[in-house]
Amino acid sequence: MRRAVIAFTAFLGGLIFLLAGPAHAGPADCQGLRGTLKLQGQPVNGAKIAVTTEGGQPVKEATTNAQGIWDVQVEQPGKYKVTLDVGSLPQNAEVRGGNNVRTPTVYEGNCSTVLFALQPKAAPGQAPQSDGGTTFWQQAAQLTFEGVNLGLIIALGALGLSLIYGTTGLTNFAHGELITLGAVIAYAFNVGFGIQLIPAAIIAVIVAGALGYGQDRLFWGQLRKRGTGTIAMMIISIGVAILLRNLLQFFFGPQTENFNDYVTQPGITVGPITAAPKNFWAIGIELTVLVIVGIALMKTRTGKAARAVADNPALAASSGINVDRVIRIIWTAGAAIAALAGVMLGLSQSLKFTMGQDILLLIFAGVTLGGLGTAFGALVGSLVVGVFIQVSTLWVPPELKSVGALAVLIIVLLFRPQGILGRRERIG
Amino acid sequence: MDWLTILSTTVHAAIGWETVVYGLAAIGVNIHFGYTGLLNFGQAAFMAVAGYGLAVTVVVFNLPFVVGVLVGLAAAALLALLMGIPTLQLRADYLAIVTIAAAEIIRLVFRSVYFKDIFGGSDGRRGFNGDFYAMNFLYDPGRYGIGPFGFDERTMWLLTVGWAVVLLCCLVVFLLMRSPWGRVLKAIREDEDAVRALGKNVFAYKMQSLMLGGIIGCFGGFFYGLYNGSVQPDVFGTEMTFFAYTIVILGGAARVFGPVVGAMIFWVLFVFVGNLLAELVANGYIPFMTNIQVGPVRYALVGLGFILLLVARPQGIFGDKREIAIDAR
Amino acid sequence: MRDDTMTASAKAAALAAFKDMAREPGVPKPDPILVVDKVVRRFGGLTAVDVDHVEVQRGSITALIGPNGAGKTTFFNQLTGFDTADAGAWTFNGRAMNGVPAHRVARSGMVRTFQLTKALSRLTVMENMRLGAQHQVGESFWHALLPPLWRKQEDEITERAEELLARFKLDAKRDDFAGSLSGGQRKLLEMARALMVRPELVMLDEPMAGVNPALTQSLLGHVKDLRQQGMTVLFVEHDMDMVRDISDWVIVMAQGMVIAEGPPSTIMSDERVIDAYLGAHHDAPLSESELEAQLHEAEAALEAEIEEETQK
Structure with a gap:
């Protein structure tokens, strides 16, 4: 049942994040992407996130702060590609589902939130997931x-x-x-x-x-x-x-x-x-x-x-x-x-x-x-x-x-x- | 104790948006349950796909309001097909289980993080009702009413359109239920094998009934979204369907105006009891209760009232005793 | 009641067709309306129906009898599309009917009634009757919304229903809820309602079960009347008096199979039938009165079953 508990906490984390979202949703001039990284309720500091255009042109890179928050403002509304650098995550964390790329859309004058649900890596002694x-x-x-x-x-x-x-x-x-x-x-x-x-x-x-x-x-x-x-x-x-x-x-x-x-x-x-x-x-x-x-x-x-x-x-x-x-x-x-x-x-x-x-x-x-x-x-x-x-x-x-x-x-x-x-x- | 607020909110509830939304949901349930004997416990799902169909079309795809309404209607019709095909050939309780399950599936999908880009997760969607209020050609900005009772121009517009739709639906039900089509429906409620033996395609009629009731219910979903300016997944839970059933039985099943009258009585009582309890708690008259406990007590009372109603007066407040709604089964 | 001589002539015509017919199960009839071939229905390990071949003569009253659990009702359900047969084929008026859903079977002119009467309780007697009529314009959703489209047809249907109700002496009950009728009146209503379909073959599942004896004669008269009007009747019955009184031909089922056929006057003395009703190892042929007693016992058991079903 551990997995369920993990899923549940991740879910709760997501909920908190979602509820927190509107609170620091900025004034109307906010136009970009943001998110919060948390592992079992604890913010993840120093994780690197790269934002590129849909075509792959780099836009900006960001690093999460002590609250696990990152924020990238963009000039143009449209579709963007957000990549989480898995190597910059703490040793014991991995992205649930394994996919570290998201493709959100930014609307004019709006900030979109990008969600990466994190989960602890498999228990010690178990091989890492990527092993096949x-x-x-x-x-x-x-x-x-x-x-x-x-x-x-x-x-x-x-x-x-x-x-x-x-x-x-x-x-x-x-x-x-x-x-x-x-x-x-x-x-x-x-x-x-x-x-x-x-x-x-x-x-x-x-x-x-x-x-x-x-x-x-x-x-x-x-x-x-x-x-x-x-x-x-x-x-x-x-x-x-x-x-x-x-x-x-x-x-x-x-x-x-x-x-x-x-x-x-x-x-x-x-x-x-x-x-x-x-x-x-x-x-x-x-x-x-x-x-x-x-x-x-x-x-x-x-x-x-x-x-x-x-x-x-x-x-x-x-x-x-x-x-x-x-x-x-x-x-x-x-x-x-x-x-x-x-x-x-x-x-x-x-x-x-x-x-x-x-x-x-x-x-x-x-x-x-x-x-x-x-x-x-x-x-x-x-x-x-x-x-x-x-x-x-x-x-x-x-x-x-x-x-x-x-x-x-x-x-x-x-x-x-x-x-x-x-x-x-x-x-x- | 703020009696004036209690009084005015109660009076507003009698003709307010809740009565419109739940009245429409209940008219649909009445077609399903009251006339055809179908146990659709997923009426909330019809309202959810309608509300979300409208919201997602307008917000995510930037299409006009009218297209949103059409998408919502199409989604409700499609849902009726999806729920009906596996269950309408089976015993009544299977339909009950499948519809309640389908409603839950839809709620879970709408609130999921996985589909957040489309449905907006547990926050839902907002900002799709501008076009609707822009169509207001009847009321200039201002307040309309007498003394403490009244609404602003936006609510007036919503209620005017809402009640027009409610009355139109009642007219449709009235016409249908005194036609041979309605006769087949009522016969199916009594004994579907007998109807089959008389050469009627029972499945087709049940499907039509499920669709019609679902589509009428889906207007309830539209008005919910339009009044609140948003749709959230958890609004469309099993409680919503259950309220609609309570309303149908309160007003008397298989009666054209039953759901409307039932919705009025239900919301007057619900709002009155809720506000009264909240005021009593706030003023320290009920020391063992806190304000957040008012909600559960109010819902528990609905459950209790529903049980007592079904046990003591299954024909509803105005029902015909000869035509007892459920016990004939 | 109708003209006796005319009734007699219809009966004579039916009987003439059966004259000198072999008493074997599955014997071919000169003008069959219903032909059944190798119909099988299993419930788990139990074979409820296994009919090799049977034909029903047009314009006759044919009785289907057999001990409890012989599969008569299940057989009825197969033929009328209320249950799917595991194998087999049957034709009605030369048209293949296997796999045809119940409502299409009824539309094609083969209409049944039920052992446990299915009056539509919270509809009035008149509404019950109107429901039976076919090809109603107002039964389609869009037309239903515009009364002028179906008003005229509705009046015609009402007129025909009134005639039938008068014939079945239910006209006084016209506006009562069907649920308020007595058991016998419900049987009458169900039969009258079936006639609204204008069937060619009427299939009655135990028309006498639960009927007050005072109404029995009237019901018998109505069944004979059906043949008089050119319809064919196939009915399941336990009451041997009724079988002898009105049927032209009797088909006997036991353990899912058709074991014997013959005219009503002699069928009960057939060795195979006695075996089926009493088991093969009886010592001596039973007298008719004892046989009757057995049947009444079966009947009583059945009535108990019905009562219990209706209580549900």
């Missing part, structure tokens, strides 16, 4: 590892979502908020009350399970009793999502936070993969939970009952299964697993009130890919989505990685609407 073949595969392995972690988190969310969909027919757009809720409760106990993260996470999972039970008991169960249609419930769930998300923002605030524990860990290297130990632990926990839930679905009475309800609620009811009880258990378990997903997500990235909303679409992508309503399809679909997203950053700018996954979702729907493992429906 082997590092590509190393990078691919690293990203696949991170993708598996993300995919398993998505799978945890998807499991609850598809179980609830299977048993009640509800496409729950508020499932993302259950994930945020888990993370925020763990944060409250961890940071607020100073409890170590592991017990805090356990408390969060229990509390979220209880809230899931309550949500079904007091709200969704009542709606089902009134005979509310599934489409109506789906629309209502959007209202629930907005309500919960804003309540979370009310209590948590709009900023980004981290847990108190396991924030910075020295990486360990296994084969081609370098990651903090917490990531290995996270994958282990996620896998264990998924296997336990899978076995519970296959072997226990409740699990079998749940599958029976998902298959045919009326038939299940007439065979003596207490459908309401099963649904309540599913809701409790689904909310608890979602909370765990939230804690894991907070651990590998960071916490924000929109974290659940952001991952919900990936969960939908995973579930749809695997076939709506099939629990095991959801697992496969989620893993595919997670790995795809991370590995795609080899070619796609990281800020657009979710776009790829969502685009794949749409393409899959075009060719195999029932999902990878789904069945076609009968009409009439």
Whole structure:
């Protein structure tokens, strides 16, 4: 997940830079190019930047100051070529994406900002990027590892979502908020009350399970009793999502936070993969939970009952299964697993009130890919989505990685609407 | 407590630019959801491509305003095709997921650093509404209104054009929905297989509905950009679509003037509650809240109101009880 | 009701065509309106439909019967374009229809109804009827905006709809929402609406399911009436009384295949049919009353299924 964190900081740096932009945008006589170089939030001093015309005629050279800022004024509006001298960068920095040339356009009386996102060079002991073949595969392995972690988190969310969909027919757009809720409760106990993260996470999972039970008991169960249609419930769930998300923002605030524990860990290297130990632990926990839930679905009475309800609620009811009880258990378990997903997500990235909303679409992508309503399809679909997203950053700018996954979702729907493992429906 | 400001902003909201923008978005959603039963959760995407189509054409390519409007319209139509082709043959919830995903894709692309040269990143684009206000031939500079209520000549011009478009859209919806075309749409909402069995090309009608509603929504995007003088990616988030749905249900789904009335009620309440809370907090009446928390509370209240509305009065405030909007499914 | 002698003559004409016909599955008919060849539909490992060859005689009332899960409805779905067959071909009036989407199938004159009645609840009865008419000018987007273009046609359609509603005794309900009708009235409305299409072949999927017995006779009369007016009827049914009463020819399906054909009077004594309904290892041929009981059981199960479906 380190790469994601790096991307995120670079992105944040970019944001700060963008916000700072207008502040020192000069008077109307400003006509030229400028920018700020930062590496992980720290300004980069002394980097050389050469500005030439589109045809290659040199215009001016500039060097970044102590704030990392450089500025080149030009006579004529038009297209220019800006080259960052990679050799003048600090030893540990490189341009993200590798391209050190930009071709911005200068408008009359306007200053354009030129962005070079910097990232730390690959970890020590790893060959530099420019070395060719082997590092590509190393990078691919690293990203696949991170993708598996993300995919398993998505799978945890998807499991609850598809179980609830299977048993009640509800496409729950508020499932993302259950994930945020888990993370925020763990944060409250961890940071607020100073409890170590592991017990805090356990408390969060229990509390979220209880809230899931309550949500079904007091709200969704009542709606089902009134005979509310599934489409109506789906629309209502959007209202629930907005309500919960804003309540979370009310209590948590709009900023980004981290847990108190396991924030910075020295990486360990296994084969081609370098990651903090917490990531290995996270994958282990996620896998264990998924296997336990899978076995519970296959072997226990409740699990079998749940599958029976998902298959045919009326038939299940007439065979003596207490459908309401099963649904309540599913809701409790689904909310608890979602909370765990939230804690894991907070651990590998960071916490924000929109974290659940952001991952919900990936969960939908995973579930749809695997076939709506099939629990095991959801697992496969989620893993595919997670790995795809991370590995795609080899070619796609990281800020657009979710776009790829969502685009794949749409393409899959075009060719195999029932999902990878789904069945076609009968009409009439 | 500044009651006068609370009162005047609330009154302005009833006919203000928000009502025009969201009224248009809601008229589109009403065609999709109210009449055809399509769950388009990406109405914000139509508004975004419209706003950006206009802004990018004018700012980046230096083309005239009218070309910008045409580009925005074409972009909305294209978006309808792109979203409709994969999903309109499938179950309703797939359309919901794909449209919400498409809206998010569009927002992410618009705010990305990678495409900053075109869309301007998270700052968005500004400076494209000059031509629109230059067309103002009705109002001389000055203030128009009575006492504390009134607008300047620019806002008057925008509202005049805006309300004209709103009424025109209502007229189009009125004409269409009492025609055989509208009958097919309403029948699709009830049961598309039955309509197919009667020899109607359901896919084509759904596509037309998606396009029409999207294009009407895209006018909302234009007016948003024109009033604010800018478009930013994060304005066109899922909340915008959700507000449009709230408005449709508030005013009563499948009613011609439902979205307009709904938008008025919605914005009056939204502005009133927001300003009241802000004033109360500022004057220390609500000690446990800070000013930045007013925003989330206001949104949470919309969510709560929406839930209560759907549970208690799904036909909307003025809806016909016999024609309950959603429960018939 | 229509003139009895005329009804009798149409029935006689239909029966004459079936006289001395072989009782084999897939037997050729003198004037087939629908010819089906090697249609296969699989759901995963299950082969739901595997029909080698079957023909439907023009101007007749043909019943399609078979035990639960025989693939009758799936077969209907294939023929009417509501589901895609994995293999096979069929022609309607000599035109190939495989791969043709449902709405084109309907336009070509082959109109179906559904097992679970699809009344368009929040449309009035009259709007339901008008929807059935074909080639409506006002159904195109641009024309819809200009009422003068379609007003006249709309009046003609309304007139025809009123005639049909009167025939089906629904004229009093003209302006009610279809959702407020009883189950039997919905069946009537669905059939009347299908007639607005002016079909040549009417395909009824269990027209009697969920219909109040008081309405049964009226429905039967309407079905016979269709043949009288020169239409061909193919219907799926579980009620053997109805099959015997109105059909000219019976096709029996089991496990996706057509296993037997024959006239309604003798088909239930066919060895293959009894095997299909009761399993091959029954000890003695069952009496008709026992057979009936079996069928009623199947019917009850089906009704339960329908009820559950409608509750969804």
